[in-house]
Amino acid sequence: MAANERDANSLGDFAVALRRNGLTIPEERREIMRDAVEKMQALLKVLDDPLAYEDEPAVLPRYDLGAKR
Amino acid sequence: MSSAPLPTLAEAGRKIAAGELSPVALTEAALARAEALQPKLDAFIEITAERARAAARWAEKEIAGGRRRGPLHGIPYGLKDIYDAAGLRTTAHSRLLLDNVASADAETTARLEAAGMILIGKLATHEFATGGPAFDLPFPPAHNPWNTAHFTGGSSSGSGAAVAAGILPLAMGSDTGGSIRLPAAYCGTVGLKPTYGRVSRRGVAPLCYSLDTTGPLTWTVEDAALSLQVLAGYDPRDPGSAEVAVPDYTAALRDGVKGLRVGYCRAFNADGEVGAEQAATLDRAAQTLAKLGAEVREVALPPNAQFQACARTISHSESFAIHAKDLQERPELYARVTRERLTLGAFVSARQYVQAQRLRRILTRKVDALFESCDVLLTAVIPGPAPVLEETDDGPWRRQLPLASVFNVTGHPAMAQPCGFAANGLPLSAQFVGRHFDEATLLRVGHAYEQEAGWISKRPALATL
Numbered sequence: 001m002a003a004n005e006r007d008a009n010s011l012g013d014f015a016v017a018l019r020r021n022g023l024t025i026p027e028e029r030r031e032i033m034r035d036a037v038e039k040m041q042a043l044l045k046v047l048d049d050p051l052a053y054e055d056e057p058a059v060l061p062r063y064d065l066g067a068k069r
Numbered sequence: 070m071s072s073a074p075l076p077t078l079a080e081a082g083r084k085i086a087a088g089e090l091s092p093v094a095l096t097e098a099a100l101a102r103a104e105a106l107q108p109k110l111d112a113f114i115e116i117t118a119e120r121a122r123a124a125a126r127w128a129e130k131e132i133a134g135g136r137r138r139g140p141l142h143g144i145p146y147g148l149k150d151i152y153d154a155a156g157l158r159t160t161a162h163s164r165l166l167l168d169n170v171a172s173a174d175a176e177t178t179a180r181l182e183a184a185g186m187i188l189i190g191k192l193a194t195h196e197f198a199t200g201g202p203a204f205d206l207p208f209p210p211a212h213n214p215w216n217t218a219h220f221t222g223g224s225s226s227g228s229g230a231a232v233a234a235g236i237l238p239l240a241m242g243s244d245t246g247g248s249i250r251l252p253a254a255y256c257g258t259v260g261l262k263p264t265y266g267r268v269s270r271r272g273v274a275p276l277c278y279s280l281d282t283t284g285p286l287t288w289t290v291e292d293a294a295l296s297l298q299v300l301a302g303y304d305p306r307d308p309g310s311a312e313v314a315v316p317d318y319t320a321a322l323r324d325g326v327k328g329l330r331v332g333y334c335r336a337f338n339a340d341g342e343v344g345a346e347q348a349a350t351l352d353r354a355a356q357t358l359a360k361l362g363a364e365v366r367e368v369a370l371p372p373n374a375q376f377q378a379c380a381r382t383i384s385h386s387e388s389f390a391i392h393a394k395d396l397q398e399r400p401e402l403y404a405r406v407t408r409e410r411l412t413l414g415a416f417v418s419a420r421q422y423v424q425a426q427r428l429r430r431i432l433t434r435k436v437d438a439l440f441e442s443c444d445v446l447l448t449a450v451i452p453g454p455a456p457v458l459e460e461t462d463d464g465p466w467r468r469q470l471p472l473a474s475v476f477n478v479t480g481h482p483a484m485a486q487p488c489g490f491a492a493n494g495l496p497l498s499a500q501f502v503g504r505h506f507d508e509a510t511l512l513r514v515g516h517a518y519e520q521e522a523g524w525i526s527k528r529p530a531l532a533t534l
Contacts, residue, residue, distance in 0.1 A: 046428075
């Protein structure tokens, strides 16, 4: 099973994900939205490729730049 | 209506300094043109005539009294309606914010006001700077001045229309995935997305914290430089702001491109489904730069699909976090397209978001590596001329992989500017990209190309509107 298929919000759980997030979609738009989610997940498949431990996220706290409020 | 477009910032500044042009007369010309073209272009959400006239009188008095503040003093500008201006509504083109009156200026608004500029009005956008052109909102979408049946690009749609129509020499836009550069490209203007962190975002309605950038749309590259001079700088109250020195952006503007190294991302353009007309104009732009003495060679960017996986995962996640409560409690107030596109964020997992931010760092390093042997990159920003407005993609999932959001992912400064016209008379555009915080070289290359190519001499034929 691919990693994205295990994600709680994946395609198979379309209705569950909507309910969990408290969202509604008009009946006549449900298939179109479901198709959009499918296409999005297809594009995001590249994110399943494993990365090295040292590849850290781009967005990290920058205490020296702009973090002062 | 004045038959002539407003002069550029540089030209107006020179004339005002020489006493040949009055801020009051210039403001009246902008207001007259804005009012006359509004029924055709729908560029404005609100025209702030009374406020503009008062500011123009004050500017005129100051300048006459020998207190000219700088090159932008007494010149009109506009704000995309996600920027706060104290006392005015910031609607974000949405039913949700119809009564949202700003109590303070955005940092960028404050900087332009301090420079003595005259606010003419708040400009149309796509709802919350996302979604798409929508016909189920309280305000209509803007229309392209080159052909009003066509799309302006977005989301800084009114900004692109107002600058292209010669109503304003400067309009502020915001760019999360191309929203400055796309309307600039489709409307035939210059649009500069500065480096992430270069210009403050404080007081601008957020869409995606880690991708949002603010910047100017202008008619010329010189005007982009003059605008950035005022806008750039550290803002301690913007958590994304960077404390990096601001150079003189006009100092090297006329130094030409001789000896500069231009990396032409030709294969990447093909990956982006760029049409034949647009591809041919980019080839000619590369040839023009080579003729001017630049060293042009082809370079390879990583596959666009990787950039898009990052851009879409991050933007859908962050914008959904911002809008989740309203999507749950009053979804009917959004335009259909906005609601659907924002809802996609509910289907992105935490794992995907973190992976996207990790891949983002890798992609940024790869683009940085290109700058070891190049001073600027040249790529496409649009696949072809502006589509017909009524035929724009309004589904929840955008069909085409955009070329602009690549540099939101990496944070590099990028500028769209005209590079020709399609057979149907609509503008085509080139995108120049620079090193982080090196907008100066970007502007230098853009100015040299602009002067040689001469596209800025052609304006939309507004008399036929």
